[in-house]
Amino acid sequence: MSRIGLYFGSFNPVHNGHLMLAQWILNNGYVDEIWFVVSPQNPFKVNKELMPGGLRLKMLQLSAENDPRMHACDIELSLPTPSYTINTLRALTKQYPHFHFTMIMGADNVPGLPHWREAQAIFNICDILVYPRDNMPIPHVEGARIRVMDNAPQFNVSSTQIREWLKEGKPISHYVPSQILSLCSI
Numbered sequence: 001m002s003r004i005g006l007y008f009g010s011f012n013p014v015h016n017g018h019l020m021l022a023q024w025i026l027n028n029g030y031v032d033e034i035w036f037v038v039s040p041q042n043p044f045k046v047n048k049e050l051m052p053g054g055l056r057l058k059m060l061q062l063s064a065e066n067d068p069r070m071h072a073c074d075i076e077l078s079l080p081t082p083s084y085t086i087n088t089l090r091a092l093t094k095q096y097p098h099f100h101f102t103m104i105m106g107a108d109n110v111p112g113l114p115h116w117r118e119a120q121a122i123f124n125i126c127d128i129l130v131y132p133r134d135n136m137p138i139p140h141v142e143g144a145r146i147r148v149m150d151n152a153p154q155f156n157v158s159s160t161q162i163r164e165w166l167k168e169g170k171p172i173s174h175y176v177p178s179q180i181l182s183l184c185s186i
Contacts, residue, residue: 005031005129006092007104008085010039011056013184014063015162015175017155021131024153026069030129031102035073036060039083049163053077059180086118089125101126107136114141
């Protein structure tokens with residue numbers, strides 16, 4: 001049974017931190033593949049500026065093309081918005097019944113897990129792999145199978161910062177994959 005890590009996000013844009021963390025997870029044997037799931041609309045970030053979903057998907061496809069263990073996943077672009085994780089997981093498990101799915105998330109998302117739509121159903125479907133952020137404590141979440149990557153590297157870059165730098169005309173070439181640099185300026 002293939003172990004698939006689901007790395008959900010807006011990827012607005014994808015940056016080197018996303019990719020380096022994914023490679024670290026793969027190289028340390030947490031999962032066999034990572035699918036970057038492009039979210040068209042996070043219900044907790046409704047007012048966030050988003051590049052078109054197709055463009056963000058294309059950026060991920062180009063960014064992941066050199067590692068056969070990484071894939072851009074467009075499933076949420078075909079589901080109703082806002083994107084609810086439970087709907088995505090149900091669609092994936094129906095389409096890929098022989099895969100074992102693990103959600104990958106930052107520690108900052110763990111406290112809110114119990115408030116996600118049908119949280120217990122999510123916990124029944126998949127495990128959760130958590131990477132630390134700024135020494136943030138990771139609370140116990142009843143019913144969730146959480147595994148913390150204690151030694152995961154931390155990357156001091158965010159998509160929000162990159163968008164700000166673009167607005168200010170600052171260079172971003174050190175922070176995004178070279179194959180998507182020209183797409184970021186759109």
